[in-house]
Amino acid sequence: MIAYRHSVKLNESKCNGCSTCLKRCPAEAIRIRDGHAFIMAERCIDCGECIRVCPNKAKKAVFDPIDEIPFHQKYTIALPPPSLYGQFDHLDEIDSVLQGLLDLGFDDVFEVSAAAELHSEYTRQYMKRENIPKPVISSACPVVTRLISLRYPYLCDHVMPMLPPMEMAARLARRRALERNPHLRHDDVFVVFISPCTAKVSYIKNGDAEHRSAVDLVVSMGDIYFRLIDVMKRDVSAVDLSRTGKIGLSWASVGGEATAVFNDRYLAADGIENVHKVLEEIDNAVFPDIDFVELNACPGGCVGGTMTVANPFVAKARLRTLRHYLPVTRNSAADGEGRVTIPDHFLTETLTYQPVSTLSDDRAEAMRLMGEIQSLQAELPGIDCGGCGAPSCYAFAADVIAGCARPDECVELLRRSARQPEKTEEQK
Amino acid sequence: MSEPLVFTFDVDGENFTSAGEASVEVKKRLRQLGLPPDIIRRVSIAMYEGEINMVIHANGGRATVTVFDDHIEIVLEDRGPGIADIALAMREGYSTAPDNIRNLGFGAGMGLPNMKRYTDTMKIDSTVGVGTTVTMTVNI
Numbered sequence: 001m002i003a004y005r006h007s008v009k010l011n012e013s014k015c016n017g018c019s020t021c022l023k024r025c026p027a028e029a030i031r032i033r034d035g036h037a038f039i040m041a042e043r044c045i046d047c048g049e050c051i052r053v054c055p056n057k058a059k060k061a062v063f064d065p066i067d068e069i070p071f072h073q074k075y076t077i078a079l080p081p082p083s084l085y086g087q088f089d090h091l092d093e094i095d096s097v098l099q100g101l102l103d104l105g106f107d108d109v110f111e112v113s114a115a116a117e118l119h120s121e122y123t124r125q126y127m128k129r130e131n132i133p134k135p136v137i138s139s140a141c142p143v144v145t146r147l148i149s150l151r152y153p154y155l156c157d158h159v160m161p162m163l164p165p166m167e168m169a170a171r172l173a174r175r176r177a178l179e180r181n182p183h184l185r186h187d188d189v190f191v192v193f194i195s196p197c198t199a200k201v202s203y204i205k206n207g208d209a210e211h212r213s214a215v216d217l218v219v220s221m222g223d224i225y226f227r228l229i230d231v232m233k234r235d236v237s238a239v240d241l242s243r244t245g246k247i248g249l250s251w252a253s254v255g256g257e258a259t260a261v262f263n264d265r266y267l268a269a270d271g272i273e274n275v276h277k278v279l280e281e282i283d284n285a286v287f288p289d290i291d292f293v294e295l296n297a298c299p300g301g302c303v304g305g306t307m308t309v310a311n312p313f314v315a316k317a318r319l320r321t322l323r324h325y326l327p328v329t330r331n332s333a334a335d336g337e338g339r340v341t342i343p344d345h346f347l348t349e350t351l352t353y354q355p356v357s358t359l360s361d362d363r364a365e366a367m368r369l370m371g372e373i374q375s376l377q378a379e380l381p382g383i384d385c386g387g388c389g390a391p392s393c394y395a396f397a398a399d400v401i402a403g404c405a406r407p408d409e410c411v412e413l414l415r416r417s418a419r420q421p422e423k424t425e426e427q428k
Numbered sequence: 429m430s431e432p433l434v435f436t437f438d439v440d441g442e443n444f445t446s447a448g449e450a451s452v453e454v455k456k457r458l459r460q461l462g463l464p465p466d467i468i469r470r471v472s473i474a475m476y477e478g479e480i481n482m483v484i485h486a487n488g489g490r491a492t493v494t495v496f497d498d499h500i501e502i503v504l505e506d507r508g509p510g511i512a513d514i515a516l517a518m519r520e521g522y523s524t525a526p527d528n529i530r531n532l533g534f535g536a537g538m539g540l541p542n543m544k545r546y547t548d549t550m551k552i553d554s555t556v557g558v559g560t561t562v563t564m565t566v567n568i
């Protein structure tokens with residue numbers, strides 16, 4: 001198996017080992033070793049929470065530099081997601097952004113929001129199927145699908161087996177380019193996604209279980225933003241590029257995807273902690289009558305990604321203004337008779353469970369190890385101070401038993417034993 | 429034959445929002461032991477329902493989960509009001525939960541029936557005015 005490629009890295013010179021990220025990592029994937037934060041790759045879900053909370057700006061998102069886009073060698077297509085449109089102040093026309101991308105050197109643009117409107121239509125179709133496990137959980141946020149595959153075996157078949165809009169957009173964009181430019185070969189087309197978050201970078205670099213991503217390069221929304229503001233024009237009356245409706249634009253923030261299912265029995269949650277809580281509730285089978293669940297790891301939805309520029313709530317307010325005079329939708333997947341068929345190539349296999357936290361493949365051995373962890377934990381102070389470099393006393397005990405930490409690394413025990421001799425002196 | 433593993437939890441009756449935390453913790457531990465997903469799910473659902481019951485009716489209590497080689501035992505003990513008519517309490521849809529709890533989406537009268545459905549054995553010992561002990565097992 002090829003190692004999973006993550007998109008969060010550490011700038012060691014900036015990290016002072018303060019333990020802020022250690023305590024906030026929802027996957028307990030961080031340890032402080034030799035004074036620096038260390039990410040355990042097999043546990044990381046690329047949510048970007050550590051980037052968000054680091055007081056020293058030592059955690060950085062990993063993405064491709066804009067200079068790597070082969071502007072003159074290939075037929076380049078930009079895939080702007082709707083969250084990009086919320087980054088600009090006083091934006092009247094989406095076309096200003098799209099024309100700006102062409103002016104930067106892209107040969108073509110394909111809006112992810114256009115693919116999202118098709119996605120919504122396919123979702124409504126999928127929801128009509130019988131015998132699908134309800135509630136159906138959206139597969140659009142890669143953090144959520146990775147989290148479910150690592151921790152929620154029973155929820156894997158609740159996840160809608162459909163490609164996310166970004167991936168659909170990449171495939172549709174390539175096909176459109178080849179149709180419009182018959183002289184191009186498949187390899188001449190180069191698709192670039194403008195990502196608001198680390199998780200989509202990871203998704204593109206790693207692909208799905210059985211799919212390679214159709215995106216060739218992934219750049220940061222922040223990087224593109226600063227190039228765009230130099231070239232964007234206010235008057236774009238001569239261009240007609242955007243194919244985004246209200247539905248497509250709404251996908252940028254929490255609730256947008258869910259409301260487009262046209263079924264009131266939905267739930268939409270944002271923020272990784274809240275996502276966790278909702279998944280636990282669904283997993284416990286005590287769940288209200290809900291048909292569709294939209295989960296976004298970032299606060300506010302995709303506008304809250306760590307690679308964006310604007311405050312997510314400001315971005316959301318801007319999008320609300322922008323969507324005001326848009327038609328509900330500008331894309332349709334229906335045929336002449338109004339029938340919608342989900343193309344097979346947009347469907348995926350059921351998500352597979354890939355447990356990472358199992359102590360041993362042999363259950364008797366796993367029980368013995370957990371027994372040892374529990375007895376060590378009983379000796380620890382139980383204050384989860386993080387001083388040892390693990391997020392909790394339990395995690396520390398597990399690290400010790402696994403041989404990745406030494407018992408004497410517990411700062412609190414050390415402090416107590418240092419006091420011990422004085423006490424006995426007094427007692428005498 | 430492995431030494432049985434014991435997990436104990438104090439279920440806080442004062443704080444309704446934390447109800448369900450013990451079952452989340454148990455689920456995490458059972459996952460680390462590599463138990464089959466359906467076993468984990470049955471244990472955690474039965475435990476979750478029991479935990480909610482203890483918070484709603486008995487002001488909390490104590491939950492003990494013991495992992496044996498071939499089965500998992502869940503014991504939920506409280507010093508609540510006790511159950512006067514166990515057969516009635518076991519009936520689907522029967523509930524004595526107050527309105528404020530029902531407004532939160534609980535109190536549908538499915539707690540005990542679900543606990544029985546998801547486990548292999550269930551025993552209720554209850555004395556009115558003294559408390560209730562529910563013992564459930566799930567075979568591995």
